[in-house]
Amino acid sequence: MTTTLTLNGQSISVDADPAALLVNVLRDDLSLTGTHIGCDTSQCGACNVLLDGEPVKACTMLLAQAEGREVTTVEGLAEGGQLHPMQAAFKEAHGLQCGFCTPGMVMAGIGIARRHGGDPGEDVVAHELEGNLCRCTGYVNIVKAIRAGARDMGAGA
Amino acid sequence: MNLSRPSRVADAVSAAGAGGDVAYLAGGHTLIPAMKARLRDPEGLVDLSGLDELKGMSVEDAEGGRRLWIGAMTRHRDVAEGADAIPALQHMATLIGDPQVRNRGTLGGSLANNDPASDYPAAVLALQAEIETDRATHRAEDFFQGMFFTALEEGELIKRVGFRIPARAAYAKFRHPASRYALSGVFVAEIGPGIWRVAVTGSGQEGVFRWPQAEEALANGADISTVAAPDASLMSSDIHASPEYRAHLCTVMLAKAVGEIK
Ligand SMILES: Cc1cc2nc3c(=O)[nH]c(=O)nc-3n(C[C@H](O)[C@H](O)[C@H](O)COP(=O)(O)OP(=O)(O)OC[C@H]3O[C@@H](n4cnc5c(N)ncnc54)[C@H](O)[C@@H]3O)c2cc1C
Ligand code: FES
Ligand code: FES
Numbered sequence: 456m457t458t459t460l461t462l463n464g465q466s467i468s469v470d471a472d473p474a475a476l477l478v479n480v481l482r483d484d485l486s487l488t489g490t491h492i493g494c495d496t497s498q499c500g501a502c503n504v505l506l507d508g509e510p511v512k513a514c515t516m517l518l519a520q521a522e523g524r525e526v527t528t529v530e531g532l533a534e535g536g537q538l539h540p541m542q543a544a545f546k547e548a549h550g551l552q553c554g555f556c557t558p559g560m561v562m563a564g565i566g567i568a569r570r571h572g573g574d575p576g577e578d579v580v581a582h583e584l585e586g587n588l589c590r591c592t593g594y595v596n597i598v599k600a601i602r603a604g605a606r607d608m609g610a611g612a
Numbered sequence: 613m614n615l616s617r618p619s620r621v622a623d624a625v626s627a628a629g630a631g632g633d634v635a636y637l638a639g640g641h642t643l644i645p646a647m648k649a650r651l652r653d654p655e656g657l658v659d660l661s662g663l664d665e666l667k668g669m670s671v672e673d674a675e676g677g678r679r680l681w682i683g684a685m686t687r688h689r690d691v692a693e694g695a696d697a698i699p700a701l702q703h704m705a706t707l708i709g710d711p712q713v714r715n716r717g718t719l720g721g722s723l724a725n726n727d728p729a730s731d732y733p734a735a736v737l738a739l740q741a742e743i744e745t746d747r748a749t750h751r752a753e754d755f756f757q758g759m760f761f762t763a764l765e766e767g768e769l770i771k772r773v774g775f776r777i778p779a780r781a782a783y784a785k786f787r788h789p790a791s792r793y794a795l796s797g798v799f800v801a802e803i804g805p806g807i808w809r810v811a812v813t814g815s816g817q818e819g820v821f822r823w824p825q826a827e828e829a830l831a832n833g834a835d836i837s838t839v840a841a842p843d844a845s846l847m848s849s850d851i852h853a854s855p856e857y858r859a860h861l862c863t864v865m866l867a868k869a870v871g872e873i874k
Contacts, residue, residue: 474613474657476644497645498790500712509715515644516716519615519659520637566711585792586710 460521463531473519478502480518481528489529489558493588500587501555503562504528510566512586529558532565541565541604550600552591560597561604563587568605575605614656621665621769625746627658628767636660636769638685638721641713660685666720666771671697677804679742679774684720691719698739699874700781700801704731707785709792720770726819728759728848729793731785733820737811738799739775746771759819778803784868785814786861788852795853796861798823800869806831810866815858817848826866836870839863 457468462485471484481487481504490513493501502514505527532539538546541564551557567575567583575583580598589597614634618624628634634656637643646652660666666685671678680697692705692714708714708722708731722732723743736743736752743750746769755763764770781801785794794814801809808830810823821842829839841863847855 472613473615476648495648497641497713500710503712506715510712511715512712514648515641517637517640517644517657519617519657520640520661522617563711566715570711583711586712 458518458522460523461525463527469518471518473517473522475518476514477504477516477518477521477526478513481513481526487528487530491555491558493555493559498586498588499556500559500563503559503587505562505565508569510562529561532561539565540607540609541568541601544604544607545597545600548596548600548603550592550596556587556589556591560584560587560589560601564601564604565608567601568608571605573606573609575602577602613654615659616656617659617662619662619664621663621746621771624658624660624663625767625769627656628769630656632656634658634767636721636724638718638724639687639716640721641709641717642721642725642727660720660769669694669697671777672774674774676776678777680777681772681774682719683772684723684770685718688714688717688719688722697777698775698781700778700783700799701735701739701775704735704783704785704797704799707731707783707787707792713792719773723755723773724762724764724770726756726760726762727793728816728819729788729791729795729814731783731794731797731813734794734797734799734811734813735775735783736773737820737822738781738801738803738809739778740803740809741776742774744771744774745769756820759817776801776803779805780873782869782872782874784865784872786865796858796865798826798862798865798869800826800830800866800873802830802873812842812862812865815842815847815862817846821846823862823866830870836867837863839866 491501493499497515503510504513632655635654637657637659666683688705688708778801783799785797797813810826813820841859844855844859847858
């Protein structure tokens with residue numbers, strides 16, 4: 456059975472079990488291993504992808520639920536060799552150490568910027584990251600990175 | 613696995629009734645974790661995302677006061693952003709899970725599941741909501757029947773939920789720090805002049821319950837700190853919290869909610 460969706464800007468048909476978890480299809484069938492699996496309880500956010508522009512947990516979604524929708528993974532954020540402003544901000548602010556949580560954090564950050572605009576306060580960002588776990592950084596630089604990324608995304612990014 | 617995505621309610625109901633273990637799939641944020649943990653293994657899923665009539669909100673006049681009707685497939689995020697007829701309900705929705713959970717989870721899924729630590733049951737009971745399904749309209753009082761049990765029959769589909777619009781209301785929740793579910797969540801609402809309802813989630817052995825002593829204190833304008841904690845022998849007990857601790861938390865959340873009434 457095939458599922459048709461837009462993945463990282465391209466319309467594709469995936470020939471995989473429609474009841475498989477989206478994260479497994481991305482990683483195992485489509486070799487997009489930037490989307491990580493950090494837990495089996497839907498709590499860590501390492502698997503976040505954008506679904507029609509909003510962050511969701513790819514480990515808590517079936518492939519079939521992506522039918523006709525637009526999915527963006529971390530591999531699809533850069534444009535023309537230019538990092539997405541949120542990715543660039545993580546690099547700039549040293550918002551990662553091992554990097555395992557980073558793709559999910561970047562997606563959550565983009566969601567925060569889209570919902571709260573270019574100048575989200577530190578408390579807003581910290582609160583909004585309640586669905587993302589990082590075992591390395593202590594979060595301080597992640598919050599800095601997301602605030603800077605939100606600013607750089609500007610209006611409507 | 614047999615998957616379908618009907619675009620009409622009648623088709624969804626007949627797909628679910630076609631035989632075997634067939635489950636409705638709403639936001640999937642309870643069902644999919646349960647399937648991952650091998651707690652559920654349905655033979656078929658009926659994806660409700662194509663049922664546009666189950667999405668959105670409207671205010672309607674009715675006997676006994678106005679109601680805010682919310683479609684079963686309305687996501688927590690949409691309630692947080694759009695249910696401005698009942699600010700306490702909006703606030704409650706912002707406390708469910710995390711932003712990614714709120715981008716997927718729905719009102720209907722939450723109520724059908726009736727997790728004893730979930731938030732919506734407190735709002736439904738305090739705001740004397742009606743739960744409209746493909747075959748009946750349930751009163752909040754009759755709907756919740758102990759943890760993970762509801763008045764829904766096999767294959768019965770929740771279509772929308774009508775919350776009474778209160779004069780004033782508030783919700784306070786003590787969240788489990790990892791799961792975000794409620795250890796105690798107290799919804800207080802003045803649903804008619806001087807008529808208060810208080811509902812508690814997260815704490816009771818049987819799931820959500822009303823708290824008559826707190827309702828009386830609010831109706832009489834009594835000092836809310838004089839309300840005794842609920843009977844600890846009726847509170848649930850697990851590794852997260854003892855029954856005594858939960859009972860005490862209820863008084864703390866009650867005071868917090870009363871302090872935040874708008
Ligand atoms: C990490 C995490 C944290 C969470 N934190 C909280 C929290 O703090 N508070 C809280 O309240 N919840 C919390 N949840 C649960 C979340 O709110 C779920 O979204 C909700 O409980 C179920 O809604 P759903 O749309 O995802 O339903 P689904 O998982 O799709 O379905 C749940 C059940 O309801 C049935 N069903 C769905 N829709 C209908 C319908 N219209 N009619 C009849 N039956 C239906 C399904 O068949 C299934 O049995 C959390 C979930 C996760 C993963
Ligand atoms: S892998 Fe999806 S939330 Fe942890
Ligand atoms: S950088 Fe290692 S988990 Fe976050």
